[in-house]
Amino acid sequence: MRRRLINSTLAVVLVVIAVFGVSLVIVETRTIEESAHESVRSDAARLVSVVESRVVAKERVTAETMRSQVPGDRHVRIELPGRSPIELGERPGGDTIEGRATGSGGVSVTVRLPSSTVRAEVARTLLIILAVALLAVIAAVFLAVRQARRVAAPLTDLAETAERLGSGDPRPRHRRYGVPELDRVADVLDASAERIARMLTAERRLAADASHQLRTPLTALSMRLEEIVTAADAADAAPTTDKEATATIREEAMIGLAQVERLTDVVQRLLTNSRDPRSGSAVGFDLDEVVKQQIEEWRPAYRKAGRAVVRSGRQGLRAVGTPGAVAQVLATLIENALMHGDGTVALRTRIAGNQVVVEVTDEGPGVDPSLGARVFERTVSGRNSTGLGLAVARDLAEADGGRLELLQQHPPVFALFLSRDVEGPAAG
Incomplete structure (x- = not known):
């Protein structure tokens, strides 16, 4: 039963983690991707504004003057009318996330972010979610074991109590476990033990009384049979007595006397057992x-x-x-x-x-x-x-x-x- 409780608790926890974990992974992945797209678009618009302000102020717009404005993980391409494009950062290979902004006077800025950066961010988020799920599983195992022990230990104790009742030990234990249902079972077992004890006491008393009452007539019957044997011996000594009839009487009396002695032994044994059933x-x-x-x-x-x-x-x-x-x-x-x-x-x-x-x-x-x-x-x-x-x-x-x-x-x-x-x- 303890294993079943642990398994059922873990099954529920794993189902909950799977459902909410998958949903959380999907939501977080989409959030990171949307955040990356929004970030490159925002960077492109900001850089357009910086380039336009420099152009209006008649400041030089070169790779050296714009390098401090560009994040290190992005590739930026600035296009100015009548000039060669200015590129900042390493050109990414493979898939990229791109954001483009156009300003007045033909100024255009394109910002690219490698998709691998987004995937790395998603991987870090997944690791965090898995770590939290693992901690949840460990906590669930601990709580399941504790709860199973709390439930299974009283049931084992109640089973031992029932076994003691079946083996003839009707003493109530008066143990309670703090669980209403289990305490109710314990109350019923204690009440049954008290009833069984009263019934056993009554039966032993009845056996003792019956054995005591039977001993008296058996003793009287034994004495009468002994008198018959004595009378048969006296008749056998007389010369006119039928020897064969006397022998038959003696044989029947001896058999009856042996039966009475055996019954007396059985009654005495019943009386002894009623006083102490272990003897x-x-x-x-x-x-x-x-x-x-x-x-x-x-x-x-x-x-x-x-x-x-x-x-x-x-x-x-x-x-x-x-x-x-x-x-x-x-x-x-x-x-x-x-x-x-x-x-x-x-x-x-x-x-x-x-x-x-x-x-x-x-x-x-x-x-x-x-x-x-x-x-x-x-x-x-x-x-x-x-x-x-x-x-x-x-x-x-x-x-x-x-x-x-x-x-x-x-x-x-x-x-x-x-x-x-x-x-x-x-x-x-």
């Missing part, structure tokens, strides 16, 4: 354990639906993130495949550069082509669900420095990308 709990962890845990938790539900959930791909991978959050993301994908998909659900792990990838796919109809990547937007759903599951899952993935993507719509392939833990135990 992170990402650590290196064994990805195989999380994938295996999810398959074991969801296998009974899939078995009941007459379907299967399997895993494939590379094993022994370690990722950087929060195990509870990663498990929650995978649980969301597996649940969506159970509710909206069909056939076998496969979890495949692989390496992509410095990232580890967990792909979740099924044999169902896939994602509606009209939705595409919009399935991650809140309230967007193709199967009459709330539309929050995938949105929350993507937020959890991004909070751990990863990302959740839809790689393929049919058959559906969702991929969770996480940073690879290269400092942990070597992969097998």
Whole structure:
């Protein structure tokens, strides 16, 4: 922008100089030429008057007596009746400007001025005009740079302010620049920063309140599940108890207890982030354990639906993130495949550069082509669900420095990308 302002200012100045400069050159040239013609005519008339006065006074009219009356750059020819012409000055060659005057008694005077003298005068005038134009251009450059700096610097500062707002720093700067339009933009940005700060504070307070309220029922649910496990152990010790039913109760209770613990970790993480969003709990962890845990938790539900959930791909991978959050993301994908998909659900792990990838796919109809990547937007759903599951899952993935993507719509392939833990135990 600074360059554009300078270029536009210089363009205007150059156009003005060109228009007025050319006009001035034409006018000055004509003025010098007319002045030269008038000068030689005036000299001729003056010399005629001098010659006549000398003739009347019966003084001698010779080259010596008239030399002092003739300018050095002119050639003069004096003609007297009955005498040879008197010539003063060097006869010019080439073009000349001529003036002639005739007096009484047949006296005639011709004055010639070389055209080169006029051209030299025109050249000197042109040099003066060019020097003035050059000074005008230099002054215009100086003023343009100063004005561009005055306008561009505040715009750069406003852009940095907007970038800070976008990066999550809503502190107003309260800077003003002395330009009404720019000060108006600064006022709007400061007001937006204050509104964003209030909204972020309200959202963090809401997250903290919700996390705090969720911890109590989760704790109660965990205690009830532990009581079920304890009761199952006591029933298992009785000789008349159905061992298979007791084992099933214990297995379901342990799975439920693991899910509650994972949810408790997620809630605790949300509560921590709401208090200080810069605090992170990402650590290196064994990805195989999380994938295996999810398959074991969801296998009974899939078995009941007459379907299967399997895993494939590379094993022994370690990722950087929060195990509870990663498990929650995978649980969301597996649940969506159970509710909206069909056939076998496969979890495949692989390496992509410095990232580890967990792909979740099924044999169902896939994602509606009209939705595409919009399935991650809140309230967007193709199967009459709330539309929050995938949105929350993507937020959890991004909070751990990863990302959740839809790689393929049919058959559906969702991929969770996480940073690879290269400092942990070597992969097998």
